[in-house]
Amino acid sequence: MSVLSGKNILLGVTAGIAAYKTAHLVRLFIKAGANVKVVMTPASKDFVTPLTLSTLSKNPVVSTFFDKEDENEAWNSHVDLGLWADYMLVAPATANTLSKMANGVCDNLLLATYISAKCKVYFAPAMDLDMYQHPTTKQSIDKLQSFGNIFIPPSSGFLASGLIGEGRMEEPENIIAFIENDIIIGLPLYKKNVIVTAGPTYEAIDPVRFIGNHSSGKMGFEVAKAAANLGAKVYLITGPSNENISHSLIERINVVSAEEMYDEVHKYYNLVDIAILSAAVADYKPKKIASIKIKKSTSTMTIELVKTKDILASLGEIKKKQFLVGFALETNNEIENAIAKLNKKNLDLIVLNSLQDKGAGFKNQTNKVTIIDKFEKISEFSLKSKAEVAKDIFNEILNRIYA
Structure with a gap:
């Protein structure tokens, strides 16, 4: 594009x-x-x-x-x-x-x-x-x-x-x-570099099965397009997604697991001015991955899970010049939970979506977000297309970078 x-x-x-x-x-x-x-x-x-x-x-x-x-x-x-x-x-x-x-x-x-x-x-x-x-x-x-x-x-x-x-x-x-x-x-992000993460991650159980979620990646892809349309060089690091993108300023990097996404994000992080982590990364993964397909032999099965690396928190710890943006998908106590995540992970901005809002969240063409900055200033937005939401996110970012 x-x-x-x-x-x-x-x-x-x-x-x-x-x-x-x-x-x-x-x-x-x-x-x-x-x-x-x-x-x-x-x-x-x-x-x-x-x-x-x-x-x-x-x-x-x-x-x-x-x-x-x-x-x-x-x-x-x-x-x-x-x-x-x-x-x-x-x-x-x-x-x-x-x-x-x-x-x-x-x-x-x-x-x-x-x-x-x-x-x-x-x-x-x-x-x-x-x-x-x-x-x-x-x-x-x-x-x-x-x-x-x-x-x-x-x-x-x-x-x-x-x-x-x-x-x-x-x-x-x-x-x-x-x-x-x-x-x-002439664009405001000319000569700026941006990381955007998108989509789900798949955590393997065996060669056939995985733990995943319902993220389509559309929100992250729209964020990447918005960044490129503002003149930025964009590293789009995406988990498995059917979304397509073609833009001369976007480099798509495909990953599968949280571990792979962690590695790729850290590979590019020192090169960028803005990092927007919109991917729905798995919080847990199987402790052991079976080398062959697990057969259905018992009425129940227990899989021991361990935490994945927290990509967002790891970036907050080493943040220097980067403007760091996270996403929060909540089902209750939305504002309180989002502010806690914002502060704990040393973010500059957090984008909150609630699954309580009709038309927001996974697999929708629309989204309804609330954006909170590190000073806990809250900006609420109406239900919009994800492309329009992406523009709103960058308006908030630009207002703070160039304030």
């Missing part, structure tokens, strides 16, 4: 030969999980068809405020388009369009949308060498950057004129990578 996943991307296409690359650009945005709308200058339709871009983006392409030949045609609102977008990209950006953008000329729908946009705007110039090197083009680029727009430099190569030099619109793959990197750099 990319940081562009779920984002609204508005692509502005102008009348340059490089417009043919926009079909591939739209495909890459869609592949990254973004929602894409395209606005074209009327002249750009001579280089790439609206049908192509609308098919790939799965949205109608607009190029004029309304169709003069269709009296029932709705007005295409540049204001609505500008407000819809999380990010706007003008590519290719011709010398003509750059000059108009820099000087506030507003003679087509694309330019009106640009002036209305409230989001970050990227522009990728495309023109011949002499045009790119002209002082007015340099002036336009400098002026647009002074407005806060982000310049995606062109590459050098063969140009439409047959010359070789600067002015070639950057390749779509590199444009996507440029935007992703720019977004990540």
Whole structure:
């Protein structure tokens, strides 16, 4: 998954030969999980068809405020388009369009949308060498950057004129990578490392059977996604889970037992700034593991259990710079038990769920949590999707890290 996943991307296409690359650009945005709308200058339709871009983006392409030949045609609102977008990209950006953008000329729908946009705007110039090197083009680029727009430099190569030099619109793959990197750099957890534990642990009885619990791992996976979407490098250490995750900033590490999870967490702990232990780790494991399957030979069977290593407590004991977050799943005296765990294990924050709350806990798509910090400040949240809960958790963390 990319940081562009779920984002609204508005692509502005102008009348340059490089417009043919926009079909591939739209495909890459869609592949990254973004929602894409395209606005074209009327002249750009001579280089790439609206049908192509609308098919790939799965949205109608607009190029004029309304169709003069269709009296029932709705007005295409540049204001609505500008407000819809999380990010706007003008590519290719011709010398003509750059000059108009820099000087506030507003003679087509694309330019009106640009002036209305409230989001970050990227522009990728495309023109011949002499045009790119002209002082007015340099002036336009400098002026647009002074407005806060982000310049995606062109590459050098063969140009439409047959010359070789600067002015070639950057390749779509590199444009996507440029935007992703720019977004990540601006995120609050950029260059931060985070451990997230998730799922249950399975403690073997014999080669066939184990002691486990009903955790699906979904809450931990959502926490990992939220951390990555804030720019962090995430080490997701998970017990057996059917949850899937794909994100360029998440490294998934699969474990089975509490002992394996303990080892992996300690392997990475000194590297991280934040550790969030949401896994439902077994408190006990069989003292002896049978080497072969235990046969059903008696009406009862006794298994001697011993405590597993307390991962959370062990991290609290050696904590230095890390912001340490634990989870508590309680069935009674919830607040008191959670505060006791918070203090005993030297945590900075604890996330409490109660099995008394409908829709919370294991195997649900939703959760209802109470978050308590080391000063025993209590924040209660309503029932939400686990993705929204993960965002709430990070809001609480960020409010304390950057307070």
